[in-house]
Amino acid sequence: MVTIKEVARKAGVSTSTVSRSLSGNIFVSKDTKKRVIKTVNELGYRPNVLAKGLKEGKTNAIGLIIPNIRNPIYPAIVKGVEDTARKNGFIVILCNTDENIDNEKEIISMLEKRWVDGFIFATASSDFNHICKIKENKFPVVLLVRDWEDEFDSVVTDNFEASYEAVKYLIQRGHKKIAIINGDLNLSLYKERYEGYKKALLDSGLEIPSEMSFCCSFENQECYLKTTDLLKSNIIPDAIFATNDLRAIEAIRAIKDIGLKVPEDISVVGFDDIQISSFIDPMLTTVSQPFYKMGEVAVKNLIKIINYKRNRKPKRDVVKSKLVIRNSTR
Amino acid sequence: MVTIKEVARKAGVSTSTVSRSLSGNIFVSKDTKKRVIKTVNELGYRPNVLAKGLKEGKTNAIGLIIPNIRNPIYPAIVKGVEDTARKNGFIVILCNTDENIDNEKEIISMLEKRWVDGFIFATASSDFNHICKIKENKFPVVLLVRDWEDEFDSVVTDNFEASYEAVKYLIQRGHKKIAIINGDLNLSLYKERYEGYKKALLDSGLEIPSEMSFCCSFENQECYLKTTDLLKSNIIPDAIFATNDLRAIEAIRAIKDIGLKVPEDISVVGFDDIQISSFIDPMLTTVSQPFYKMGEVAVKNLIKIINYKRNRKPKRDVVKSKLVIRNSTR
DNA sequence: TTGAAAGCGCTAACAC
DNA sequence: GTGTTAGCGCTTTCAA
Numbered sequence: 001m002v003t004i005k006e007v008a009r010k011a012g013v014s015t016s017t018v019s020r021s022l023s024g025n026i027f028v029s030k031d032t033k034k035r036v037i038k039t040v041n042e043l044g045y046r047p048n049v050l051a052k053g054l055k056e057g058k059t060n061a062i063g064l065i066i067p068n069i070r071n072p073i074y075p076a077i078v079k080g081v082e083d084t085a086r087k088n089g090f091i092v093i094l095c096n097t098d099e100n101i102d103n104e105k106e107i108i109s110m111l112e113k114r115w116v117d118g119f120i121f122a123t124a125s126s127d128f129n130h131i132c133k134i135k136e137n138k139f140p141v142v143l144l145v146r147d148w149e150d151e152f153d154s155v156v157t158d159n160f161e162a163s164y165e166a167v168k169y170l171i172q173r174g175h176k177k178i179a180i181i182n183g184d185l186n187l188s189l190y191k192e193r194y195e196g197y198k199k200a201l202l203d204s205g206l207e208i209p210s211e212m213s214f215c216c217s218f219e220n221q222e223c224y225l226k227t228t229d230l231l232k233s234n235i236i237p238d239a240i241f242a243t244n245d246l247r248a249i250e251a252i253r254a255i256k257d258i259g260l261k262v263p264e265d266i267s268v269v270g271f272d273d274i275q276i277s278s279f280i281d282p283m284l285t286t287v288s289q290p291f292y293k294m295g296e297v298a299v300k301n302l303i304k305i306i307n308y309k310r311n312r313k314p315k316r317d318v319v320k321s322k323l324v325i326r327n328s329t330r
Numbered sequence: 331m332v333t334i335k336e337v338a339r340k341a342g343v344s345t346s347t348v349s350r351s352l353s354g355n356i357f358v359s360k361d362t363k364k365r366v367i368k369t370v371n372e373l374g375y376r377p378n379v380l381a382k383g384l385k386e387g388k389t390n391a392i393g394l395i396i397p398n399i400r401n402p403i404y405p406a407i408v409k410g411v412e413d414t415a416r417k418n419g420f421i422v423i424l425c426n427t428d429e430n431i432d433n434e435k436e437i438i439s440m441l442e443k444r445w446v447d448g449f450i451f452a453t454a455s456s457d458f459n460h461i462c463k464i465k466e467n468k469f470p471v472v473l474l475v476r477d478w479e480d481e482f483d484s485v486v487t488d489n490f491e492a493s494y495e496a497v498k499y500l501i502q503r504g505h506k507k508i509a510i511i512n513g514d515l516n517l518s519l520y521k522e523r524y525e526g527y528k529k530a531l532l533d534s535g536l537e538i539p540s541e542m543s544f545c546c547s548f549e550n551q552e553c554y555l556k557t558t559d560l561l562k563s564n565i566i567p568d569a570i571f572a573t574n575d576l577r578a579i580e581a582i583r584a585i586k587d588i589g590l591k592v593p594e595d596i597s598v599v600g601f602d603d604i605q606i607s608s609f610i611d612p613m614l615t616t617v618s619q620p621f622y623k624m625g626e627v628a629v630k631n632l633i634k635i636i637n638y639k640r641n642r643k644p645k646r647d648v649v650k651s652k653l654v655i656r657n658s659t660r
Numbered sequence: 661t662t663g664a665a666a667g668c669g670c671t672a673a674c675a676c
Numbered sequence: 677g678t679g680t681t682a683g684c685g686c687t688t689t690c691a692a
Contacts, residue, residue, distance in 0.1 A: 001444070001685095003684095003685060003686090004685065004686065004687095005685080013662075013663085014662065014663045014664075015663090015664095015685085015686080015687090016662075016663065016664080016665095016687075016688075017661085017662060017663075019686070019687055019688085020661095020662085020687090020688095023687080026661095026688090027661070028661070028662085029661060029662090032661080032662085046439070046442055046443045047443060047685085047686075048384070048443055048444045048684090048685050048686070049443045049444060049445055050380045050383045050384040050389065050444050050445075050684090050685080050686090051384050051668090051684075051685035051686040051687090052685080052686055052687075053380045053668095053686095054378070054380040054381050054384055054668050054669065054670090054684090054685085054686075055667080055668050055685080055686050055687050055688085056668085056686085056687070057331075057668075059380065061423075069405040069408055069409055070402075070405050070406065070409065070605060072400075072402065072405075074405075075399040075400050075402075075404075075405055076400065078399055078424070078426070079399055079400065079426060082424070082425065082426055083426075086425075086436075086437075086440075091423060091425075091440060091441075091445065092423070092424065092425075093421060093422070093423055093424075094408070094412070094422065094423075094424040095412065095416075095422075096408070096409055096412055096413075106416075107416075109376070110416075110421060111421075112376055113376040113377055113378060113379045114331075114376075114378045114379055114380050114381075114669095115379055115421065137374070249606070249609045249610075250609060252609075252611075253609050253611075256611060275400060276579070276606050276610075279579045279580060279582075279583050279610075280579075280606075280609075280610050280611065281582075281583075281586060281610070281611045331669095333668095333669055333670090334669065334670065334671095335669080343678075343679085344678065344679045344680075345669090345670075345671090345679090345680095346670095346671075346672075346678075346679065346680080346681095347677085347678060347679075349670070349671055349672085350671090350672095350677090350678085353671085356672090356677090357677065358677070358678080359677060359678090362677080362678080377669085377670075378668090378669050378670070380668090380669080380670090381668075381669035381670040381671090381684090382669080382670055382671075383670095383684095384668090384669085384670075384684050384685065384686090385669080385670050385671050385672085385683080385684050386670085386671070386684085387684075444685095
């Protein structure tokens with residue numbers, strides 16, 4: 001490995017001059033600089049980021065913690081985060097928790113050893129102490145997708161409004177018995193989506209059919225099974241609002257398997273607009289979220305906090321989502 | 331930030347004793363060790379990986395370079411890589427190239443500054459010099475999914491055999507005009523899949539219908555459009571072998587939109603078995619690949635190379651895939 | 661404008 | 677068993 005010393009020797013200058021030639025902020029005579037740069041190229045010298053980080057007290061890396069990389073919303077987010085980070089000279093360390101809090105703690109403990117200058121969490125849940133602790137340890141933190149009260153900077157979508165609009169749309173199209181398939185209500189995003197759903201029904205004078213409301217995870221086709229159960233009972237909805245596309249897709253599968261049709265018998269609306277949603281049959285009506293953009297905004301905010309560490313008040317960034325109407329609703 | 335010095339002072343020992351107590355390899359008296367550990371916990375001390383890495387000449391990080399995180403095969407791989415790496419005390423730095431070689435070079439240049447102890451590339455293509463250069467620079471490299479002659483360690487699936495089997499299956503079910511929708515033939519995996527396809531046809535005495543063979547990328551619905559073109563011509567296949575599921579899904583969409591049915595009019599076989607494939611309509615018959623496992627094997631091999639840097643001959647690991655028969659074939 | 665030297669936090673060779 | 681110390685590669689004072 002080529003070090004700054006070798007460059008210095010070969011160019012006939014001191015290591016400080018090499019450093020200065022490369023950093024650019026401090027003045028070095030034109031000739032010297034040229035000679036140094038030439039030597040750097042000849043030798044293929046690359047500054048060692050470890051040494052630089054150790055000296056400067058920062059790493060130019062950020063930790064991105066996500067709950068489940070196989071949920072297609074995260075790849076989109078990851079891409080936004082990574083592109084933006086790289087554009088700003090940061091590298092991304094991606095960690096997947098599988099929604100498991102022990103994994104998450106272990107990951108944090110690892111990254112806190114100066115691996116990263118700051119964290120982006122897309123995993124906020126009700127069990128939140130460990131993330132608070134990071135902040136106490138002076139690591140900048142931005143929450144993404146899922147947020148938590150007003151303690152942290154965050155980037156989220158307008159979950160309430162978007163759900164409201166989606167359900168309102170179903171009502172306008174004449175649906176009256178609208179089921180909701182939701183996620184963990186301890187997560188603010190699902191709670192907000194639920195609130196939007198309820199408000200839309202209420203505003204239209206419809207009852208909230210509690211027997212048509214359930215939550216499910218992504219494991220073991222839970223969503224498929226619970227939807228099947230619902231349809232086998234004698235309370236059949238005329239529309240289903242699923243709070244994400246994966247749930248919508250499982251629900252559609254269940255509806256078809258039981259011999260009913262989408263959208264003729266039951267309309268289905270999803271949430272997320274993952275890539276696959278425009279290819280399944282019927283193409284899914286869903287709320288489209290700007291995931292790439294969200295990742296981008298989260299990184300930009302995080303870098304701001306890293307660079308000017310003043311104790312600003314946390315900022316909540318809300319990005320707009322929009323209803324995309326396709327063929328799964330009639 | 332708590333440093334080893336503070337721990338040492340508080341515990342009344344030298345820094346080396348703290349270091350030794352933590353590393354565990356060198357003997358420290360029970361009492362001292364206990365006292366040190368206690369202090370470490372009280373102070374919340376975490377060894378600085380930058381300093382450690384600088385000292386030891388390694389980082390315990392590996393770079394994982396993938397072409398496109400939005401292709402669902404990669405999240406599965408990433409998860410395998412990440413889990414295994416973490417289990418072995420390594421951290422993963424994930425980088426996405428968007429199939430762009432300049433991005434890739436930039437990423438490599440960044441990671442070579444001692445960020446990582448080795449690389450896993452899932453991006454090998456015909457333009458390969460920059461990856462060779464990494465190896466010359468003494469960085470361990472393992473190729474994944476896509477490989478390249480015998481220069482490198484690699485982990486791949488039995489593309490030829492799997493394709494052969496898939497096409498053979500179509501033939502056995504009575505199909506005679508079998509189209510192939512392929513990817514870039516400069517990538518060995520697609521070439522191998524093409525060879526498997528041809529061999530299966532040949533072995534059954536069928537002609538290779540060159541007018542029914544085309545390649546397409548994932549951009550701009552290219553696959554959808556080209557399939558539509560094919561179907562609008564008067565040479566209509568009775569089966570389509572798509573060399574990945576995303577292509578198969580686009581093809582199915584095209585078939586349906588033109589008013590034909592899958593599998594009644596045209597059978598479709600995919601390759602990959604991404605999660606969504608068992609939820610689309612009809613559920614996709616496809617070749618299932620053990621992506622998680624592949625990531626796992628790649629990491630294990632890489633770590634082996636990192637730890638015993640002897641110049642072994644590169645090893646090619648071939649993992650078995652298998653045909654999963656669902657409803658898109660008749 | 662440039663060089664010498666200290667020091668970032670850690671480990672390990674060497675001394676006791 | 678434990679302490680002292682050099683040094684990993686870099687940046688940045690301080691001097692010249």
